[in-house]
Amino acid sequence: MDDRYLISGGIVLTLNQQDEMLVNGAIFIEKGRIADIGPAAVLQDKYRGVPDINASGQVIMPGLVNLHMHSGLIRGTAEDLPVFEWLTRYVDPKHRALQKEEAYAAARLSYAEGIKSGTTCVLDMYRFVHRCADAAEETGIRAVFAPYVADRQGYDYFETLHDNIRLIEDRHGSVNDRIHIWVGLEHLAYCTEGAYREAARISDKYDTGIHTHGEESLAMSQKVHEKYGRWPVELFYDRGILSSRTVLAHCVWMQESELDLLSKTKTSVAHCPVSNLKLASGIAPIIEMQERGITVGIGTDGVKENNNLDMMEEMKFVPLLQKVRTYDARVMKAEKVLRMATIEGAKALGLDREIGSIEVGKKADMITIDFRKLHLTPVLTEAYNNIVSNLVYSAQGSDVRNVIVDGKLIMENRKLITVDEEEVREQGQQAAEQLLARREAYIPEMYRFQGETV
Numbered sequence: 001m002d003d004r005y006l007i008s009g010g011i012v013l014t015l016n017q018q019d020e021m022l023v024n025g026a027i028f029i030e031k032g033r034i035a036d037i038g039p040a041a042v043l044q045d046k047y048r049g050v051p052d053i054n055a056s057g058q059v060i061m062p063g064l065v066n067l068h069m070h071s072g073l074i075r076g077t078a079e080d081l082p083v084f085e086w087l088t089r090y091v092d093p094k095h096r097a098l099q100k101e102e103a104y105a106a107a108r109l110s111y112a113e114g115i116k117s118g119t120t121c122v123l124d125m126y127r128f129v130h131r132c133a134d135a136a137e138e139t140g141i142r143a144v145f146a147p148y149v150a151d152r153q154g155y156d157y158f159e160t161l162h163d164n165i166r167l168i169e170d171r172h173g174s175v176n177d178r179i180h181i182w183v184g185l186e187h188l189a190y191c192t193e194g195a196y197r198e199a200a201r202i203s204d205k206y207d208t209g210i211h212t213h214g215e216e217s218l219a220m221s222q223k224v225h226e227k228y229g230r231w232p233v234e235l236f237y238d239r240g241i242l243s244s245r246t247v248l249a250h251c252v253w254m255q256e257s258e259l260d261l262l263s264k265t266k267t268s269v270a271h272c273p274v275s276n277l278k279l280a281s282g283i284a285p286i287i288e289m290q291e292r293g294i295t296v297g298i299g300t301d302g303v304k305e306n307n308n309l310d311m312m313e314e315m316k317f318v319p320l321l322q323k324v325r326t327y328d329a330r331v332m333k334a335e336k337v338l339r340m341a342t343i344e345g346a347k348a349l350g351l352d353r354e355i356g357s358i359e360v361g362k363k364a365d366m367i368t369i370d371f372r373k374l375h376l377t378p379v380l381t382e383a384y385n386n387i388v389s390n391l392v393y394s395a396q397g398s399d400v401r402n403v404i405v406d407g408k409l410i411m412e413n414r415k416l417i418t419v420d421e422e423e424v425r426e427q428g429q430q431a432a433e434q435l436l437a438r439r440e441a442y443i444p445e446m447y448r449f450q451g452e453t454v
């Protein structure tokens, strides 16, 4: 099945440059790549006898790229606090308590959840990343990893740049290039100037990307400016990390000068609308970024701030927020949102030649979505074509039926093929209970910690 097969009968959204759509189309997959695209009748005749996945009543589109997420286990237990209080009260103690096998359980749970709602590629910032890479290998998801690196005093439980280099050397490009390792930097509050400069050097030496959080809360932004006389993105620029290989998460509070720097350096942004809403961070100026030609993808952030990893749900928030922020219903069309969740995310990861659209020669990372649903009716492909609007505004993660990554079918008719869903869930449940029990011990200590905050 995995080597040569057809997927046929659905509405194919290629998301190629011309945004071509085929009604009753088919795709021929060979050796993990898209080898042919055309009308179902033509391809079924041409490739007679090869296995055929029937996608009638479904939309076939590129898999979703989750451009900023953290694997995690503490869903629903870190609620209702502003971002820095939230970090101190819930997140840092969790990091102190986290152990390697819990990180592995978290990664399996998170990738399985992502796959079930149509995510085929993640940029995951997490801990004990060699075990997360094992989880990605097993589940079949495509993954770019950026370890949580921190080097400020008091954060010695995080990964180091030395760990990051070892990971790059061990795993970057592994599993048929399905796993990439980038340089990760937690945040300005966690990393010294030296860490940024060293990250830039490592990125150059190994020709790999850099991922970090930038401009999330207004309070943090102002604190940085008071201390350094520079806004956060200006500091990133001074420290040498901005380039076309860098993805900054959030970018909510952006000065004109910061937008100009992203544009000038071709740095990409991972927009995380639900996280920005829930932590009351603000609404990122996505329209202004796109007007400057900045590449913007979409991320869910982690389950501790979202509280799910459902990219279908995340997509809907993107246009809603931009429309209400600008009081202009015309901005941020559904077609653009779908591209942000696929090809733009791929471009931010430097993978747009390989994934992000359905084009001959690209790797077969794609999903099918069942459109025979009450909440997706009517399905119109002619004068009132509503396919893309239905996807962005009406579809749900649970409408995803089949998921293919690197040419391999990893979910068929909503059943995960690579791992036992019930076992992954049970392992996640146990690991979360252990982690939360141990986290308690660290909370009072963190409140006593009086280190520098910027």
Ligand SMILES: [Zn+2]
Pocket: 068, 069, 070, 213, 249, 301, 302
């Ligand atoms: Zn984050």
